[in-house]
Amino acid sequence: MKIAVIGAGAVGGYYGALLVKSGYDVHFLFHSDFEHVRQHGLIVDSVNGDIAVSTVNAYARPQDMPPCDIGIIALKTTSNEALREILPHALQPDATIVVLQNGLGVEKQVQEILPDATIIGGLCFLCANKIGPGHVKHLDYGAIRMGQFLKDGTAAGITDSMKEVYEVFTRASVPIDLAGDLGRARWEKLVWNIPFNGLSVILNADTSDLIHSEAAQALLREVMLEVIAGARCFGHDIVDDFADIMISATKQMVAYKPSMKLDYEGKRPMEIDAIYRRPVQATADAGYTMEKTRIIMMQLDYLNHKR
Amino acid sequence: MKIAVIGAGAVGGYYGALLVKSGYDVHFLFHSDFEHVRQHGLIVDSVNGDIAVSTVNAYARPQDMPPCDIGIIALKTTSNEALREILPHALQPDATIVVLQNGLGVEKQVQEILPDATIIGGLCFLCANKIGPGHVKHLDYGAIRMGQFLKDGTAAGITDSMKEVYEVFTRASVPIDLAGDLGRARWEKLVWNIPFNGLSVILNADTSDLIHSEAAQALLREVMLEVIAGARCFGHDIVDDFADIMISATKQMVAYKPSMKLDYEGKRPMEIDAIYRRPVQATADAGYTMEKTRIIMMQLDYLNHKR
Numbered sequence: 001m002k003i004a005v006i007g008a009g010a011v012g013g014y015y016g017a018l019l020v021k022s023g024y025d026v027h028f029l030f031h032s033d034f035e036h037v038r039q040h041g042l043i044v045d046s047v048n049g050d051i052a053v054s055t056v057n058a059y060a061r062p063q064d065m066p067p068c069d070i071g072i073i074a075l076k077t078t079s080n081e082a083l084r085e086i087l088p089h090a091l092q093p094d095a096t097i098v099v100l101q102n103g104l105g106v107e108k109q110v111q112e113i114l115p116d117a118t119i120i121g122g123l124c125f126l127c128a129n130k131i132g133p134g135h136v137k138h139l140d141y142g143a144i145r146m147g148q149f150l151k152d153g154t155a156a157g158i159t160d161s162m163k164e165v166y167e168v169f170t171r172a173s174v175p176i177d178l179a180g181d182l183g184r185a186r187w188e189k190l191v192w193n194i195p196f197n198g199l200s201v202i203l204n205a206d207t208s209d210l211i212h213s214e215a216a217q218a219l220l221r222e223v224m225l226e227v228i229a230g231a232r233c234f235g236h237d238i239v240d241d242f243a244d245i246m247i248s249a250t251k252q253m254v255a256y257k258p259s260m261k262l263d264y265e266g267k268r269p270m271e272i273d274a275i276y277r278r279p280v281q282a283t284a285d286a287g288y289t290m291e292k293t294r295i296i297m298m299q300l301d302y303l304n305h306k307r
Numbered sequence: 308m309k310i311a312v313i314g315a316g317a318v319g320g321y322y323g324a325l326l327v328k329s330g331y332d333v334h335f336l337f338h339s340d341f342e343h344v345r346q347h348g349l350i351v352d353s354v355n356g357d358i359a360v361s362t363v364n365a366y367a368r369p370q371d372m373p374p375c376d377i378g379i380i381a382l383k384t385t386s387n388e389a390l391r392e393i394l395p396h397a398l399q400p401d402a403t404i405v406v407l408q409n410g411l412g413v414e415k416q417v418q419e420i421l422p423d424a425t426i427i428g429g430l431c432f433l434c435a436n437k438i439g440p441g442h443v444k445h446l447d448y449g450a451i452r453m454g455q456f457l458k459d460g461t462a463a464g465i466t467d468s469m470k471e472v473y474e475v476f477t478r479a480s481v482p483i484d485l486a487g488d489l490g491r492a493r494w495e496k497l498v499w500n501i502p503f504n505g506l507s508v509i510l511n512a513d514t515s516d517l518i519h520s521e522a523a524q525a526l527l528r529e530v531m532l533e534v535i536a537g538a539r540c541f542g543h544d545i546v547d548d549f550a551d552i553m554i555s556a557t558k559q560m561v562a563y564k565p566s567m568k569l570d571y572e573g574k575r576p577m578e579i580d581a582i583y584r585r586p587v588q589a590t591a592d593a594g595y596t597m598e599k600t601r602i603i604m605m606q607l608d609y610l611n612h613k614r
Contacts, residue, residue, distance in 0.1 A: 202509060203609055215608030222605075291598040298529075301522030302510055 002027060003168070004068035004090045006083070008042070010128040010259075011100050012074030013136040015144075015174060017044045017051045022172040027057045027065050029090060034060040036133035045131075046138035056134075062089035070168065071097040071117075073110065076263070077274035080109050087113045096161050098122045098146065102193055102259070103274025104186055104282060107149035118161045119149040121182045123189045127256045140254045143175040145189075147182030155181035187231035188238060192246050193275050195223035197260035198296040201270065201303060208255030211247065221247060223292045230279060230293070233286035260300075267307060272300050309334060310475075311375035311397045313390070315349070317435040317566075318407050319381030320443040322451075322481060324351045324358045329479040334364045334372050336397060341367040343440035352438075353445035355480075363441075369396035377475065378404040378424075380417065383570070384581040387416050394420045403468050405429045405453065409500055409566070410581025411493060411589060414456035425468045426456040428489045430496045434563045447561050450482040452496075454489030462488035494538035495545060499553050500582050502530040504567035505603040508577065508610060515562030518554065528554060530599045537586060537600070540593035567607075574614060579607050 003026045005016040012028070020026045020042075030037055041054040059065045062085065071091045075082065080101075087110070091097065096118045099106050107119045127140035146165060148156035156162075157180045169176045179185035199210055199220065210216040224243035231238050260270050276297035283290050312323040312335045319335070327333045327349075337344055344365045351358040366372045369392065378398045382389070387408075394417070398404065403425045406413050414426045434447035453472065455463035463469075464487045476483045486492035506517055506527065517523040531550035538545050567577050583604035590597050 199606075203606060205609075205613075209613070210609075213609050213612060215605055215612055219602065219605040219609070222602075292602050295526065295529075295599050295602045298522055298526040299506075299510060302512075302517075302520050302526070305520060305522055306512075306516070 001025065001070065002066055002068040003070045003072065004029065004065060005072045005074060006086055006090060007031070007073065007075030007079070008033065008037075008134075009074065009076070010130045010136050011124055011126065012072065013042055013130065013134070014044055014046075014126065014128045014138055014142070015072060015074070015100070015169075015172075017042055017053050017136070018172040018174055019168070020053050020056075021051055024168070024172070025057075027059065027068060027090075029059050029062060029065060029086065030134075031060075033133040034058055040134060042134045042136075044136045044138055047140060048138070048142075062086040065090045067092045067095075069095055070165070071095050073097060073099045073101060075101070076268070077101050077103055077106055077271045078269040080106065083110060084113055091117065093117065096120065096165060098165055099149075100124050100144065101274065102271055103190070104278040106274060107182070111149065111151060120146050120162060120165055121149055121186065122146045123185055127254060129257075129262060139256065143177060144169065145177040145179055145185050147179035147185050149182055153183065155183065181236070183234060184231070184236040184238070187227070187234070187236050188242070190275070190279055191224050191227045191231070191238065191242060192250070193258070194227050194279070194293055194296070195220040196250070197258045197271075197275055198300055199223075200258045200261040201264045202296065202299050206255045206257050206261070207250050207253060211250045217247065223296070226290050226292045227279070230283040230288060230290050233283050233288050264303065270300060270304050272297060272304060276300065308332065308377065309373055309375040310377045310379065311336065311372060312379045312381060313393055313397060314338070314380065314382030314386070315340065315344075315441075316381065316383070317437045317443050318431055318433065319379065320349055320437065320441070321351055321353075321433065321435045321445055321449070322379060322381070322407070322476075322479075324349055324360050324443070325479040325481055326475070327360050327363075328358055331475070331479070332364075334366065334375060334397075336366050336369060336372060336393065338367075340440040341365055347441060349441045349443075351443045351445055354447060355445070355449075369393040372397045374399045374402075376402055377472070378402050380404060380406045380408060382408070383575070384408050384410060384413055384578045385576040387413065390417060391420055398424065400424065403427065403472060405472055406456075407431050407451065408581065409578055410497070411585040413581060414489070418456065418458060427453050427469060427472055428456050428493065429453045430492055434561060436564075436569060446563065450484060451476065452484040452486055452492050454486035454492050456489055460490065462490065488543070490541060491538070491543040491545070494534070494541070494543050495549070497582070497586055498531050498534045498538070498545065498549060499557070500565075501534050501586070501600055501603070502527040503557070504565040504578075504582055505607055506530075507565045507568040508571045509603065509606050513562045513564050513568070514557050514560060518557050524554065530603070533597050533599045534586070537590040537595060537597050540590050540595050571610065577607060577611050579604060579611060583607065
């Protein structure tokens with residue numbers, strides 16, 4: 001069984017290294033880090049013990065990859081245009097693909113490229129940053145919540161494909177939760193992602209700055225409640241208390257810069273479409289206006305375009 | 308006739324210098340700039356011709372001032388607590404007081420201190436910055452729109468006191484508009500102040516950055532339309548086209564940092580209460596939620612408290 005890791009930044013590098021360490025045959029598609037990793041390998045400084053992969057099956061071009069049975073997509077959604085070129089080379093047509101990306105609509109993009117593949121959406125609860133070429137720093141957490149994508153958008157329940165992927169990651173010591181309803185799981189993640197990603201960029205703050213400010217915490221909670229109301233448009237009955245649970249959980253996290261904040265600081269494009277525009281559009285189509293989320297989105301659009 | 312200028316930053320310095328130049332007997336209450344102005348005078352670098360007032364009637368303490376007939380309040384609203392101490396010294400009990408301040412609720416504060424005074428609210432359309440002690444740079448514009456405050460909050464029409472103040476400022480070459488309805492005039496000013504002041508701080512931008520960005524212009528317009536809807540709660544029927552007029556007018560202005568942006572950069576408190584909290588509270592009391600304005604307010608609260 002061959003596993004392809006497409007995009008080896010913090011997410012791909014971290015999980016890919018764990019899979020290699022557990023004996024899997026993992027093939028990494030790199031972009032700018034290819035030469036460095038081929039020479040120096042892949043390094044993860046982890047709170048759970050450091051990992052060094054000295055010999056990496058590294059590729060710069062998808063044509064050079066063997067067609068793999070399992071794919072892990074860990075690109076930023078802002079690079080998803082590249083998947084149309086990459087996936088038919090890197091994966092078997094009937095591969096099982098785990099999409100470790102933020103926001104809404106990402107599984108659909110992948111399914112359109114490989115119609116016969118099994119698509120599983122994965123939500124990473126991972127505090128990790130890429131701190132250099134082929135070099136990941138893992139700060140906290142690491143679990144993945146997974147659910148299978150169905151073309152008609154309905155809840156898949158717990159499928160055999162999910163169980164297979166569960167076994168693979170569990171052998172690599174990655175804590176996995178299986179969610180019977182991927183749509184609901186994605187919306188629950190948005191309850192955190194929408195307030196924290198955007199406000200950390202706009203207010204130049206990390207999670208600790210925000211969560212320990214009375215004014216920012218009130219704002220975070222209001223945005224969370226709006227996202228919860230948005231989720232209800234699609235039948236995901238998330239209780240309002242979920243906002244307080246997220247706030248409490250964040251208080252217990254180490255101070256952390258959300259991925260969008262890191263992208264902004266690194267002058268990379270921000271994942272505004274996946275995390276903001278698609279949820280805003282989907283709820284608008286369902287007759288609900290996410291006013292607060294829209295304001296944050298428009299502020300991010302300004303900052304994104306200004307560069 | 309004696310005129311007191313309370314607070315001589317950009318606004319007080321600019322208008323005060325024009326009044327001195329026109330021969331009026333003007334008495335300035337300074338705070339930190341007192342010593343500098345007493346020694347070096349007051350300087351205005353103006354697009355209309357520079358003004359240097361070498362001998363200024365400058366005071367550091369209100370007790371030293373002669374009780375004046377006309378008062379011009381040009382403090383930031385964040386210093387309004389000081390008025391309780393200042394006004395009974397600096398002004399006759401039946402003085403006419405022109406409150407050149409931003410936001411809502413400022414005339415009421417002044418009226419409570421001097422119940423027999425005539426209070427006129429003035430909205431400055433002035434691009435001027437204080438660039439050093441006793442040193443103002445005037446970039447553009449300079450008109451004041453005035454309306455009389457009545458204790459019951461109703462429209463005063465054009466009163467004799469307004470006409471007297473009109474004569475004074477007109478002799479000093481300050482373009483004056485008289486507004487029969489101060490409440491409406493204040494809300495019209497908020498249509499500009501609420502989006503531009505807050506977003507310039509939050510997005511680290513000047514008026515030109517914002518107005519020439521498609522994303523920011525869309526956001527500015529939405530916030531303006533919300534403020535216009537807020538004004539309607541109080542019977543001020545401002546047409547939606549007013550938003551486009553404000554946007555066009557701002558496009559023709561020189562690139563400018565709104566006063567709140569300058570306060571934030573100067574590490575001074577921001578006028579969040581007058582420009583945001585009072586309008587938000589007043590409309591909430593009238594049953595309307597200014598959602599977008601609230602988001603901006605909460606973001607500003609965070610930035611204000613972070614320091």
